[in-house]
Amino acid sequence: MTKSINVYEVGPRDGLQNETAVIPSATKIALINILGRAGFATIEATGFVSPRWVPQMADAAEVMAGIARNPGVRYAALVPNLRGFDAALEAGVDEVAVFAAASEGFSRKNINCSVAESMERFTSVMAAAQTSGIPVRGYVSCAIACPYEGRVAPEAVRDVALRLLDMGCYEISLGDTTGTGRPDDVARLLDAMVADMPASRLAGHFHDTGGRAVANVERALDFGLACFDGAVGGLGGCPYAPGAKGNLATRSLVERLHQLGYETGIDIDILAEAEQLVAGIRAMPEEVLS
Numbered sequence: 001m002t003k004s005i006n007v008y009e010v011g012p013r014d015g016l017q018n019e020t021a022v023i024p025s026a027t028k029i030a031l032i033n034i035l036g037r038a039g040f041a042t043i044e045a046t047g048f049v050s051p052r053w054v055p056q057m058a059d060a061a062e063v064m065a066g067i068a069r070n071p072g073v074r075y076a077a078l079v080p081n082l083r084g085f086d087a088a089l090e091a092g093v094d095e096v097a098v099f100a101a102a103s104e105g106f107s108r109k110n111i112n113c114s115v116a117e118s119m120e121r122f123t124s125v126m127a128a129a130q131t132s133g134i135p136v137r138g139y140v141s142c143a144i145a146c147p148y149e150g151r152v153a154p155e156a157v158r159d160v161a162l163r164l165l166d167m168g169c170y171e172i173s174l175g176d177t178t179g180t181g182r183p184d185d186v187a188r189l190l191d192a193m194v195a196d197m198p199a200s201r202l203a204g205h206f207h208d209t210g211g212r213a214v215a216n217v218e219r220a221l222d223f224g225l226a227c228f229d230g231a232v233g234g235l236g237g238c239p240y241a242p243g244a245k246g247n248l249a250t251r252s253l254v255e256r257l258h259q260l261g262y263e264t265g266i267d268i269d270i271l272a273e274a275e276q277l278v279a280g281i282r283a284m285p286e287e288v289l290s
């Protein structure tokens, strides 16, 4: 039987959050609507984060209200705290994601609190999500390296991931936020992870700064991971991880998985339509966008 891999599209959130020019909500909605036809089970559509921290996500509610929902797709949003969760729930998201870091330096820069404090914040998010029946995904950023502290110990990642799972996250996405990881780093990380949790609860979130994201996916497949994040057109980065380039492009991920004999359910032609829209965003002069 062909093994199927879940490709989790994060472009509209992880990708667009890093664009400096303000992209019109209608353009974001158009992108999500195309992606909604491409076969993804889940699309991370936006983030209910502070607009002071990430201005690009300020229109999260408008975006959620404007999309034409495909009933077969779960529309997810990133939430940093209970306020973000409440707004996401009100906007009708199907799933939320909380995001912690495995390094103190990145946690401070990205969400202005320590790793322990972020866990406290997530406790109330998890309780509210449970009451509302909303599944929660957890990210662990800087799972390999931190832009402020250098290499990150696999055991630190494991400990944060275990806490998130314990709190009720259904899956943990391991973020190579800086995109500096190599297949050997991935193997070291996953050795530590799979000793303490099932590979089926883990996803790979690779940024392609070093051009090794596909190789890193292949290494992670050896450990039994069956979910990988991609961003259409290789959009992305993180505003609080200087130098981190785009996410692994969804097409590169899907094409490689298909070559390796995996099934993804993603329609490459529809993905190409979405890529064209992304190319249009990139080609627009800043004054048109803002």
Ligand code: HMG
Residues within 6 Å of the ligand: 014, 017, 047, 048, 049, 050, 051, 052, 053, 054, 078, 080, 081, 083, 084, 085, 087, 099, 110, 111, 112, 139, 140, 141, 142, 174, 175, 176, 177, 205, 237, 238, 239, 240
């Ligand atoms: P803070 O400044 O410590 O907290 O931010 P605050 O409570 O003082 O809030 C600051 C302002 O934001 C206030 O407004 C709040 O009301 C407002 P003001 O009084 O200044 O007008 N506020 C909010 N507004 C809307 N929605 C909310 C919300 N919360 C507060 N939910 C906070 C703390 C966590 C809010 C902030 O640091 C934040 O939003 N950070 C998000 C940063 C972010 O989105 N980073 C990118 C995503 S992470 C990533 O890309 C990595 C990932 O892809 C995985 C990987 O690649 O590894 C996930």
Ligand code: MG
Residues within 6 Å of the ligand: 014, 175, 177, 205, 237, 238, 247
């Ligand atoms: Mg990311």
